[in-house]
Amino acid sequence: MLIAVVSGFVFSLAVPLLHRTVRNVTDWLVVLLPFSLFIYFSFLTQPIAAGGVLSSSHAWAPSVGVNLSFVLDGLSLLFAILISGIGALVFLYSSGYFKGHSGLGRFYAYLLIFMASMLGLVLSDNVIALFIFWELTSLSSYLLIGFDHERSSARSAARQALLVTSVGGLALLAGLLLLGEAGGSFELSQLLREREAIRSHRFYVPIVVLIMVAAFTKSAQFPFHFWLPNAMEAPAPVSTYLHSATMVKAGIYLLARLSPVLGGARIWQGTIVVVGAITMLIGACLAIKETDIKRILAYSTVSILGVLTFLLGLGTRAAVEAAVAYLFIHALYKAGLFLVAGIIDHETGIRDVTRLSGLARIMPVTALAAAVAGLSMAGLPPLFGFIGKELLYTATLQAPLANSILTAAVLLTSALLVAVAGIVSLGPFIGRTMTLSEKHGGVPLTMTAGPVVLAGLGLLIGLLPNLVAGRIVSSAVGAVLAQPAAIKLALLHGLTVQLGLSGLTFALGVTAYLRRDALRRAVSRFDLGTALGPAKGYSLTLDGMTALARLQTRILQSGHLHIYLFIILAVTVGLVGSWLVRYYGLMRLEGWADIRFYEFLTALVIVAATIVIVRASSRLFSVVALGVVGYSMGIIYIIFGAPDLAMTQFSIDTLTVILLLLVLYRLPRYARYSTTLERLRDAAIALAVGVLVTGLTLAATAVPPISQISSYFAENSYLLAKGRNVVNVILVDFRAFDTLGEITVLAVAAIGVYSLMKLRGNGSDG
Template identity: 45%
Template sequence: MIVQQGEGMAGVTGLTFLALCLPFLGALIAPVVVRRLGHSAAWLLALLPGLAFLHFAGFLPDIASGQVVQSSFDWVPSLDLRFSWLLDGLSLTFALLVTGIGTLIILYTGGYLKGHADLGRFFSFIFLFMGSMLGLVVSDSFLTLFVFWELTSITSFLLIGFDHRREASRRAALQALVVTGGGGLLLLAGLLLIWQITGLGSMSELLRSGAALRTSPLYFTALILVLGGAFTKSAQFPFHFWLPNAMEAPTPVSAYLHSATMVKAGVYLLMRLNPVMGDTAAWQTILPIFGAATLLVGTLLAIRQTDLKLKLAYTTVSSLGLLVLLTGFGTDYAVEAAVLYLVAHSLFKGALFMVAGIVDHETGTRDITRLGGLRSAMPLTFAAALIAAISMGGVPPAFGFLAKEEIYAALAQASPAAIILTVVAVAGNALMFAVAFAVALKPFVGPLTETPRHPHEAPPLLWLGPVLLALLGLASALLSGPGHAYVSSPMASAVGGKELHISASLVPHIGLPLALSLATALIGILVYWQLDRARFLMSVILRHLGPGPDRGFDGFISGLVRLSHAISRILQPGRLEIYVAVSFLCLAAMLLVPLVTHGELPAIPAWPNLQWHEATIFLIAIIGLAAVVMARDRLTAIVSLGIQGFAVAVIFLLFGAPDLSFTQFMVETLSVVILAMVMTRLRLSPSDHRPPLKMVAHAALAIACGVGFGLLLLKATQAPFDLTLTAFFNHYSKLIAHGDNVVNVIIVDFRGTDTLGEIAVVAMTGLAILALIRIRAGGERKLATNDPELEEKPDLEVRMEAERS
C-alpha cells in the first residue's frame, strides 16, 4: 500500500537533496584533497557517502511502516518539468547499497591506488559514478531517471577507460558505452511511449495507474523498448559480453560496478516497473527465457576462466540473469527471492571482488593457476573470502542461503516451465558454488607458490571493505527478522505492488527446496573437484562454437564504419557543385510541393499597365539576365549579375522605398567589387565546362526555384494584409526608439540583434574568403618556386598547372 509523504517528514527535503549532492561535491573537491593529503584523503572523502548513507538509513522506520517519501522542486516550470525523487522500499534499499558500499569502495581505492599519479582524477570519476547511480534509483520523473541513466553510462566509460594508455581499456570503455548508450536510447523511446500512453511522467503516478499501461495496444512495443534498455545495462544475453570486458578497469571500479551500481540499474528498472508492466504473458515469457539463458551462459563461461576477476565477472552476469528470471516469474515468492538474492549478491560479490584486488595487489597476479598457500600470509583476506564464498554458494549460516532457499521455494512448481527453470537455477547455482570456492580456496590453500611479489597481508584500507561486507552477510542471516522488517519486506512490497512479508530464516524449508539446495551443493563440490577438467571441456566447446558476441561486436562496429564511409562518399563526395544542386533541389521541392499538393496555387494576376520607364527597367533586368547566362568568363558574369541588383534597386525607388533602394545599391556595388577582387586572384578561364544535359538539368532546377519563389510571393500578396505589425511599429518607433524613420528603427532597434548577427556572418565570410585566397596564393607561389619550368610560364598557365597538381 502506497502512503504519501506525511507532513512531519516535509522538513527533510533539503537534507535529502543535500545527500543526493554529496557525491558530486566529492567529485569536485577530490583532486584538491588528494593533492594535499595523498592516499590518506580516502578517510576524509569517505565521510561524504557515509553521511549520505546515515541520512537514508534514517528513513528505514518510516519506509517500514508503509510510507513513501516524495519531494520535488521545479526545474523548468513553463514545461512542467521538475526534479523529483521517490523513496520507497526498493529505492531506499538501492540508495543504502550505493552509499554504503560506496563508502567502503572509497576507502579501498585509497589503499589500492596508493601513490598513483591520477588518484585524484579517479576519485572524481567514481564520485560522479556514485552520484549518477544514486540519482537514478531515487528519481521519480521519467526525465531525471533518463538523465541519470545516461550519466551512469558516461561515468562508467570514464572509469573503465581510466588507464587510457592501454588499448584494451579504451576498447572496453567504448564497448560498454556503445552497448549501454544504445540501450539508453531504446529506454528513452520506451519512456516517451509510456508517457504518451498514460499521460503520466513520473514513476509515482504510473504506479498508481493500475493496469492502464498493460491494457494499451502499444503495451508490447513499450515493453520491448524498456527491455532493450534494461537488458543492455544489466548485461543480459546476448548483450553480456561488455561486462567481463569492463574488468579492464581498476578493481575498485569492478567491485562497485558489479555489487551495487550500474549493472543492477537494469534490474532496478524491471523491479520498479513490475507492478505496472508485469503480470502479462509477454513479461512472464521474455524475462524468464532471457534470464535463464544469461544464467547458464555466465556460469559456463566463468568455469573456463583462470583470472579471478573474470571468473567473478561472469558469475555477475549469471546472477543478473537469475534476478531477471525471478522478476519475470510472476509470483510473490519469486519477488521475495529476487529481493533477498539482490541484497545477498551485493554483499558477497563486493567482498569477493575486493579480495581478488587484494590478491593481485599483494602478489602481482590474478591467475588462479599460479596462486596457492596464501592463507598464512593473508589470514584476514582469506577469512573474508571464505565467508563471502559461503554466502555465494548458498551455504548456512550466510544470507545467501536464505536467498537460495527462497529461490527454490518460488520455482518448485508442477508446471513444465517451472520445472525447466528449476533445473536451470540448480545448474547455475551449482556452477556459481564451484566458482565461489575456487576464488576463495584455490589461492589460499595448498603449498605456497612463487608469485611476482612477496605476499603479505594488505593494509587496513584494503581489507576493511571485504571484511565488513562478509560479516554483514553473516549478520543479515543471523538477524534476519529485523533485516526483513526494515529492508527486505518493504523492498518486496514495492516490487510486488502490494504488501508482502518475508519470513525466510536459517531454518530451512523442509521438503523440495532443501533437497534442491543439497543437490546444488553436491554438484558444486563435484565441479570444484574436477575444476581443471571442466575448464578444459568448456575451452573445447567454445572453440568449436566459434566467435562469440564479443567478436561479433567488433564485426558490427567494423561494418558500421565501412557503411558510414560508403554513405559519406555518396552524400559528401567533396564537390561543391553537387552540394549546391541538392540544396536548390530541396528548396524547389519545399516551395512547389506544398503549393501543388494542398491546392494553394495563387491566382494569376492581370498584366499590369507599365509606364515606358518602368518597362525599360524590367527590360534592362532581362538583358542583364541573358548576359549572365551567356557570359564566357566569371568576371563578365559577376559584372552582369550586378545589373539585376541595380534594376531591382531602381524598382524599389520607383515604388516609394528610397531607403531600401539605397541599401540595395550599396549591397550590389560592394558585392560586385568584392567578388571581382576575389576573382582576379583565381582562375578566370571559361566559366562553364558542363555537358549540355547537365546544363539543361541545372537550368530546370533554377527555373523551378524561381517559379517557386514567384508563386509563393504571389500567394502571400493575395492574402488579406494584416496591419498589426504596421500599427505596432508606427506607434512605438517614436515612443520607444525615438526614431522617425520606421525602417531604420526596425533594423537598428527592434531587430538590432538580428542585424548584428548578419554583420557577424558577413565578417566571418570575408575572413574565410581572405584565408582561402592567401592559402591558394601561397600554394601557387611555392609550386612556382619549386618548379623552374613553371617560373617561365605566364601567370595563367602557372595557376592552371597548380590546380591540376
C-alpha cells in the first residue's frame, strides 16, 4: 500500500520532464498508473468483503508518533476505488481537454500529487499521517484551482479555497492531537479500542468541535460552503475529480471514519444533522439560482454533501447504508456531469445554461451520457440514483429524531435537484440547435470516454445492484458502524412509502423544471447571501484583518526612533523594576560616611558635566563637557587603583573628542525638535532607568564580593603567567580570547569608517 501511495508522488516528480520529452507516451502513462491502482483495489474487494483487513506499517517519525501505517477496510476501499477509477478517467479526459497546452506536464504533476495524497488520506491509519495527506490535498487543490492563474478570479478562488480548508486543517491538527492525548495513540485502530475513555475524556467536546470544523470546511458545509462554487474557476477535470468525486468527500470520510470513535453523543449527532440539513437545503436553492453550469453543479454537490453529512450524523444503520450508497452514486453521476460540462465549455466556450441549447445534434454521445447521468441524479429507475433515493427516504423515515421534518426537507431538496438535473443534463441538449462560431471537429474520444463509462456504470449498477452491494457497500457500511453488515440492494421493493415519496419528488421536480425561470427569480429575490452570507463574511474578515494589520503596524513600527527607545525603556523599567522592588525592597542607602572630599568632588564634576551636556545649546560645549566626563572617570579609576584603565580612558577620550571635533563642523546647529511635553515624558522614563540602575548597583554589591576568580588571577599572574601587572596579564593571557575579539571589533570599525568615507552611494541596490 505504501507503494500505491508513494508511486503517485514519485511519478509526479518525473512527469513534467517526461512530458517535455515524450509527450504522447506520458499521456498514456499517467492514465496507466491510476488504472493499475484501480485494478489492484478492485481485486481486493473480495478479501475485504470477506471480512479481511489489509494493513501495513512503516515508521516515519516514531518519536512524535507519526507512522506511515495504512489500513484497507471497507470504507477506505470504497474511496480508493473511486479515487483510482475516476482518476484514470480524469487523466484520460485531461489529455484531450488540454491538448497542446504547454502546462499539461505541470497539470499532470499536480493531479498526481493530489491523487496520491487522497489515497494516503483514506488509507492512513495514523491520524497525523492522515492530517499530512489532508493538507496535501488542500495544497494541490490550491495549485489546481489556480491552474489558470492569469485570471485574477482564479487566483483569488484558489486562495479562498486554500484558506478556508486550512482553517479546517488547523482545527483538524489540534483535534487530532487532542484525540491522541485522550486516546494515548495516534493509530486509528488503537483509538477505536479506547472509545470509552475518549468519550468520557475532558477533551471530548473540544475534539468533536475541532473535527467537525475540519470536516465542514473540507466538505463545504454551511457556513463554509462558499469556497466550492468559487473553486469552479478550476479546469473541468479538476472540478470533476476534486470538487465532486473525491476531495470534498474527505470531510465526509473523516466523519465516517471517526464516528465509531466519537459518534453517538448528542453534540455529535445534533450538530452534524442540523448543519448537514441546512447545507442540503441551501445548496439546492442556490443551485436553482445559478445559470453557470459549473456553479449549478457545484451547488448541487454542496447539497448532496449536506445529505451525506446529515446521514452520517444520524448514524443509524439505515442512514449509514444510504450515505455509503449515495456517496458512490453521487461520485458516478456528478463526475459524469462535470465532465460533460467541461466538454460543453471546451467546445462552445459558453457555460451559461440559458444560452445553451440543441447540443444533442452536435455531440450526440455526450448528450446521451448526460441524459443517463441526469436521470440517475433525478433518481429515476432503473438507475443507481433511484436506489439511493429509496435508501435515503428509508433513512429519514426511520430517523431517531425529527423524522418528518427531515423527510420533508429531503423531499424538497430532491425535488429541486430533479429540476437541476433537468437544467444541466437536458436543457443544453434540446431545443434549437446552436451555431458554433468555430469550426467544430467533434468531441475527442478521450473526453467522451469518461462520461460514457460513468453513466453506463450508473445504469449497470441500477440494474444489477448486487454487483456492488456485497462487495463494496456492505463492507464500507460495516467499517463505519464498526460491526459487520450484509446489505442487499434491490431496485424495487414493491409499493412502499418510499416509492410514493420518490414519485412525489419526481412530480414536484418536473414542475420545478418547467417553471425554472420563475423559480430562479423567486430564489434570487429572497437571496441575502451576497449581502450577509458567509462569503461576505470571508471578505470582511480578510479586509478587517488587513486593516487591523495596517493599524497595528503603523502604531508599532512608527518610524520614530525615540518612540522605539521609549517603549524599550518602559519595558525595561517595568520588568526589571518590578522584580527589583519586589525582592529587594526600597533602597537601602548605606556607606555615606566613607566619603573623601576629592572623590566626592570628582563625582560631582561628572554629574555637573553631564547636566551641562543635557542642557547645552552648543555642540562645542557638549563635546568639551563630554571630554570632562571622560577625564573625570579616568581620575576615579586612578583613585580606586586602576591605572591601566585610567590610561586607556584618557587616550580613548582624547581620540573621541578629536573625532567628534573632526566631524563636528559638518554637522548642523543644535536644534530643539521635541515639544516640552515630549521632553518631560522622555526625561521621566530616562530618570526611571537611572534610578533603576542605581538600585541595581546597590543591590548587586550589597555584600562586597570575594571573587575567587580575581584572587586566582592575583595569585598566579606572576608565578604562572610571568607578569606583574595583573590587569595586563588578564588581557593578554588569562582572558586573551576576549582581547582577540576586541581587536577584531576595532578592525571592523575601521573598515566601516573607511567604507563610509570612501564608498559613495548611487550605485544600484542589488
